[in-house]
Amino acid sequence: xxxxxxxxxxxxxxxxxxxxxxxxxxxxxxxxxxxxxxxxxxxxxxxxxxxxxxxxxxxxxxxxxxxxxxxxxxxxxxxxxxxxxxxxxxxxxxxxxxxxxxxxxxxxxxxxxxxxxxxxxxxxxxxxxxxxxxxxxxxxxxxxxxxxxxxxxxxxxxxxxxxxxxxxxxxxxxxxxxxxxxxxxxxxxxxxxxxxxxxxxxxxxxxxxxxxxxxxxxxxxxxxxxxxxxxxxxxxxxxxxxxxxxxxxxxxxxxxxxxxxxxxxxxxxxxxxxxxxxxxxxxxxxxxxxxxxxxxxxxxxxxxxxxxxxxxxxxxxxxxxxxxxxxxxxxxxxxxxxxxxxxxxxxxxxxxxxxxxxxxxxxxxxxxxxxxxxxxxxxxxxxxxxxxxxxxxxxxxxxxxxxxxxxxxxxxxxxxxxxxxxxxxxxxxxxxxxxxxxxxxxxxxxxxxxxxxxxxxxxxxxxxxxxxxxxxxxxxxxxxxxxxxxxxxxxxxxxxxxxxxxxxxxxxxx
Amino acid sequence: xxxxxxxxxxxxxxxxxxxxxxxxxxxxxxxxxxxxxxxxxxxxxxxxxxxxxxxxxxxxxxxxxxxxxxxxxxxxxxxxxxxxxxxxxxxxxxxxxxxxxxxxxxxxxxxxxxxxxxxxxxxxxxxxxxxxxxxxxxxxxx
Numbered sequence: 274x275x276x277x278x279x280x281x282x283x284x285x286x287x288x289x290x291x292x293x294x295x296x297x298x299x300x301x302x303x304x305x306x307x308x309x310x311x312x313x314x315x316x317x318x319x320x321x322x323x324x325x326x327x328x329x330x331x332x333x334x335x336x337x338x339x340x341x342x343x344x345x346x347x348x349x350x351x352x353x354x355x356x357x358x359x360x361x362x363x364x365x366x367x368x369x370x371x372x373x374x375x376x377x378x379x380x381x382x383x384x385x386x387x388x389x390x391x392x393x394x395x396x397x398x399x400x401x402x403x404x405x406x407x408x409x410x411x412x413x414x415x416x417x418x419x420x421x422x423x424x425x426x427x428x429x430x431x432x433x434x435x436x437x438x439x440x441x442x443x444x445x446x447x448x449x450x451x452x453x454x455x456x457x458x459x460x461x462x463x464x465x466x467x468x469x470x471x472x473x474x475x476x477x478x479x480x481x482x483x484x485x486x487x488x489x490x491x492x493x494x495x496x497x498x499x500x501x502x503x504x505x506x507x508x509x510x511x512x513x514x515x516x517x518x519x520x521x522x523x524x525x526x527x528x529x530x531x532x533x534x535x536x537x538x539x540x541x542x543x544x545x546x547x548x549x550x551x552x553x554x555x556x557x558x559x560x561x562x563x564x565x566x567x568x569x570x571x572x573x574x575x576x577x578x579x580x581x582x583x584x585x586x587x588x589x590x591x592x593x594x595x596x597x598x599x600x601x602x603x604x605x606x607x608x609x610x611x612x613x614x615x616x617x618x619x620x621x622x623x624x625x626x627x628x629x630x631x632x633x634x635x636x637x638x639x640x641x642x643x644x645x646x647x648x649x650x651x652x653x654x655x656x657x658x659x660x661x662x663x664x665x666x667x668x669x670x671x672x673x674x675x676x677x678x679x680x681x682x683x684x685x686x687x688x689x690x691x692x693x694x695x696x697x698x699x700x701x702x703x704x705x706x707x708x709x710x711x712x713x714x715x716x717x718x719x720x721x722x723x724x725x726x727x728x729x730x731x732x733x734x735x736x737x738x739x740x741x742x743x744x745x746x747x748x749x750x751x752x753x754x755x756x757x758x759x760x761x762x763x764x765x766x767x768x769x770x771x772x773x774x775x776x777x778x779x780x781x782x783x
Numbered sequence: 784x785x786x787x788x789x790x791x792x793x794x795x796x797x798x799x800x801x802x803x804x805x806x807x808x809x810x811x812x813x814x815x816x817x818x819x820x821x822x823x824x825x826x827x828x829x830x831x832x833x834x835x836x837x838x839x840x841x842x843x844x845x846x847x848x849x850x851x852x853x854x855x856x857x858x859x860x861x862x863x864x865x866x867x868x869x870x871x872x873x874x875x876x877x878x879x880x881x882x883x884x885x886x887x888x889x890x891x892x893x894x895x896x897x898x899x900x901x902x903x904x905x906x907x908x909x910x911x912x913x914x915x916x917x918x919x920x921x922x923x924x925x
Binding site for chain 1: 887
């Protein structure tokens with residue numbers, strides 16, 4: 274409706290304006306004609322009378338003429354005729370109605386018509402026709418006619434014009450209202466509605482407009498667009514899923530590669546208990562062993578089996594694919610578990626894994642499998658950095674600091690996990706590249722170079738970051754920073770368990 | 784020389800170096816059951832300590848010299864490891880044969896041990912009877 278109104282309002286205003294101008298000009302012209310006619314008639318009458326009056330004056334004398342004029346006037350309604358003396362003397366009866374100074378030309382012989390608006394009616398048209406009579410005095414016939422007719426005529430014409438313009442406006446308004454709504458407003462509203470729904474995500478319903486004009490074309494185009502948007506969305510979703518799946522596979526592959534490395538260390542751990550078990554089992558088989566000896570041997574076998582079982586369980590737990598949920602975890606306990614897992618590997622390479630220094634355990638919402646993977650990677654790297662042996666220290670704590678991601682970040686409480694070695698270190702040139710995928714300083718076949726880049730990705734997803742300090746031949750220190758879990762519902766949990774307020778959280782020191 | 788002759792008719796003595804208590808227990812029990820005398824050491828330093836009395840003259844150690852007919856040692860031990868002991872033992876004229884046991888039995892280690900003159904090497908987990916057979920071969924009871 275609004276559109277139609279906008280389009281047509283200018284047109285309507287233009288038409289009405291033109292009509293108004295036309296009406297005004299017509300009324301003025303007609304009025305002028307009317308008045309002209311009135312003047313003409315008065316003058317003709319004057320001329321006709323002039324001759325008669327002049328003759329009668331000569332024949333019958335002044336008094337007779339004046340009396341005749343007077344009598345004639347009594348009968349006449351429309352036009353009042355009077356004899357006037359232009360010099361203004363001789364009293365009231367023969368004084369012209371209008372001021373003497375206006376009648377100068379009449380005295381010289383000119384005819385004159387004036388409009389005299391005095392009185393409480395529409396005015397009168399007064400015409401003077403000079404008449405030459407005997408004697409030196411100048412006289413004239415004064416004819417005065419009411420202009421009521423003219424004014425009435427004028428008023429009627431104006432009213433008619435106004436009525437026509439009003440009628441035109443009304444009809445136009447009605448037409449616009451009806452047609453505008455039907456042809457323009459309604460389809461546009463439906464289109465706007467459809468677009469709004471698309472904005473809200475509804476790409477399925479279709480809009481069919483049967484108006485047979487550009488609006489129905491627009492509706493068709495919209496439906497087309499929806500189709501293509503749907504397809505694009507589908508493609509994007511598939512690609513995104515594929516990418517996530519690929520990343521998960523890569524992480525799993527790297528985790529398994531680490532398991533492979535751990536396995537050689539595990540052999541040490543498992544070989545000895547197995548040896549004990551087989552020897553003791555043989556002793557049980559040996560009939561010479563005393564019953565108490567049997568029970569002792571059985572107990573020993575049980576304990577050694579449990580030892581192996583623990584190792585196997587630890588390894589399986591580490592090798593499992595990540596379940597993608599985050600749990601509130603004690604980071605000290607997490608670090609302990611990883612250190613225990615890597616102990617055999619460390620021993621194999623004559624590296625001492627110092628027990629974790631952890632003054633106040635922080636609680637963080639983490640994907641355990643992923644975080645274990647990260648720490649295992651760091652500790653493995655530390656071990657490999659010291660081919661001639663050494664010690665690897667680990668530390669866990671909390672610290673107030675600012676995240677390097679984003680701008681204008683405020684200080685907040687973060688948990689940190691440190692893995693430090695006394696190994697070969699990282700050269701200044703290599704340091705910026707260590708998190709690049711496939712970057713490695715090891716020999717061909719010794720690792721994929723993916724570990725640190727995957728670690729980087731995992732820590733980033735946890736809204737954390739990794740700090741690296743290193744000096745060639747002195748050692749390296751890797752620090753993972755993670756945001757400490759808030760004591761209310763954590764923002765970072767995905768498909769996670771509902772958070773429950775842990776009463777211990779508030780008592781944990783910084 | 785004289786010490787050698789004196790000890791001949793007593794039981795053969797085996798020096799066992801192994802940090803895992805249960806493993807050490809198994810070895811000692813099996814050896815004792817067979818009839819050997821066993822001296823247990825939980826780490827490499829203790830092994831060396833014991834061996835010094837064999838390998839060095841009593842004037843240096845100021846101890847009663849001991850005699851060992853065989854050494855059985857794990858490679859991975861805290862302090863001095865078995866391989867180093869093997870290497871060290873060879874420096875002396877009279878050295879007992881050595882059996883190394885290990886969980887890390889890769890080619891390199893075996894080759895190294897052979898080069899250093901190890902009498903036998905067993906990878907864990909091994910058959911205890913097989914070990915005992917070798918022990919008897921190297922340090923016969925009679």
